[in-house]
Amino acid sequence: MTDVGPVPPNSAQPVPASYLTLRGIRKSFGRECVLDGLNLDVSEGEYLVVLGPSGCGKSTLLQIIAGLVRPDSGDVKLASRSLDRVSPKDRDVSILFQDDRLYPHWNLRKNLELACDRSPVKKHQSGDPVLELAQRLNIGGLLQRRPDEISGGQLRRAALAKALLRQPAVCLLDEPFAAIDTMMREDLISLLADFPRERGGGCSQTSVVHVTHDGEEAMRLADRIVVLGGGRVLQSGTPDDIYRKPQSLDVAKAIGTPPANMIAGNQVRAMLADRYDQLVQALPGCHDSSTFIVRPEHIRLALQTDVSDRDGDICDGQWRLAATVLSSRFVAGRWLASISVDADRELVLTVSSPLEIGPAGRHVIAHVSLADIVCVPG
Template sequence: MRRSQNQKADDSKMTDASHLVLRGIRKTYGDECVLNGVSLDVREGEYVVILGPSGCGKSTLLQIIAGLVRADSGSVELSSRSLDRTSPNDRDVSILFQDDRLYPHWTLRQSLQVACDRSPVKAKVDGLLDQIAERLGIGLQLDRRPDEVSGGQLRRAALAKALLRQPAVCLLDEPLTAIDTMLREELVSLLADYPRSRGDSLSRTSIVHVTHDGDEAMRLADRIVVMGQGRVLQSDAPELVYRKPKTLGVAKALGTPPANFLPLRWVQATVPGQAESIVNAVSCKGDDSVLVVRPESAQWLTAELERATPGAALEFEAQIVSSRYVGGRYVIQVSPLADGGTRLTLFSHGEIAATGEPGLVRIPFSELACVPAQENAPEASESR
């Protein structure tokens, strides 16, 4: 669940001036380069999700923004003011760590009250502590110490502490880990609807959220920044990152089940009559390119079904290898008749016959994306 259309309309009226600006951030530990020249602009009130696998530098980047780690080179600015010589306590920033950090000898309420007391929006925090605690499902645990609550409850209390601070920038490092599935849905809703306004004289809160979960990123982000090997691979609206990935690494970061990948050379060898049309339609650059096919983009057609959805499409005969019913639809694996070693995952809302059933895979050109075979080529432009 992302923000409402009215909220997005309000955002469009705001200035496009950057709120948080990172330029050329580089960090190494020994011989390992964790961040390799990362540049990123975050607008005021924007919800940015940094997505990537473990070890790609996501958490280190948050710690540099918070002032807990010093970059080897590069700069950090907030509201046009350099933070390079500003201590963590003097930055208008809150952070939720992966490991929950609450005072062990204080009750949860006492720890959360500290965040309220440090908030620059004191006039607006009355009653907010209890309100957010109830929304997070920890209202009955506020008078307990950290060692008297479960891991999930402690995680929610740490999230509440970061939100109650009402900072200019709220940094969230894997905020939904160790959370039960049912409550996770409530927390996604809370984060999506979390009010960013802090008063006329203060900037609106921007959120920078780190995760390795692509579905979480799609549901929350105004913009997704995909990282790999210490670099920004793509920075775009969720729809563009999903439908128009710029690299193979970006395409792999999103989607459940994951996307199918068809090398252009495979298409040229298996369905040679269609390869030239595909290259012209999706602007493939070089024979080493790879076609990205999302499971919902491909149609499974049997002899009894009409070939609806007219238009140019990649088509080849295949047979069903396996099928399972998941979330109101069938998830099927098919194998092209011309290459039994290749597997593609597709969706079907109709009932699927037994394994071995022949049919036709049809993928509209408009649903294809083409990326270089290189896994993690960095984005050429600055990440806004």
């Protein structure tokens, strides 16, 4: 973690509002365009998660906000003040890098106390905030050790503590759960979800910009999710909006474990034949070039018990598909299965169910509520 500086000491007043605005941010490295005219707004006290695959510009975005990388064009403002000529040390911003950065010759306590000393709200803190947070992160007994005397996961927790103790106007987190084991990851998610962002003393609330490629992590922490792709914002919205109303294939792929099923519109037409128009009428905006998004958890399976079961029926707001179970396994309290659609054997769907699905070879009917189907441009 690198602390990029407190509010300048000669500032008479604290920053009145910690909202962050980025306009027209462009950045290229050689011939590779990483950010392409990106626009972004972060509200005061908001927990914003920027979601996207590796290489989509997430880390570069944080470094531009922190002033560690200069954009080729565009402007960054904090509380309506342009940061174009403000050095990193004078921005009220802290950043947790993917590779942890603590002073190697100091013990953990001294590293963490430095963050408190540089906090613009230090005078409003009481007790021993270093010890309190260290205990919450399960590193309270390690404060006298140097960074090279603890494990990678412990070092990651110490670096996260430093970013939080700084209590900046904007806290930037770059993949904060890297090198963290599963149990501690759960504790850290709870910590960040509940961590108070009030700074006291008339200061604005801390805004958090957290970047990750993990859709589940984003869903659990974000007030709002921004999905990046091609150097631009593909979609911005609440976790519920991003999950239920993706506007593109890339957004649909970014959220959900296991990933969403994606069925090409022409496949759907071929399976349904004369019943295709009935489905399209129930899903405005869908056509042959659309892709139909069906979440694994939205598929309900039932046994084929009647020879009159028809594949592709549209009835009572349900799309029914005759299928055959290819495999099923029990994972984390749910049954995950792959099923092959009888009308198109090349179409294999993933199903996530709390109920046992049964062995390979079982013939089933997959029920999908039309209300759970989303169509996006192909």
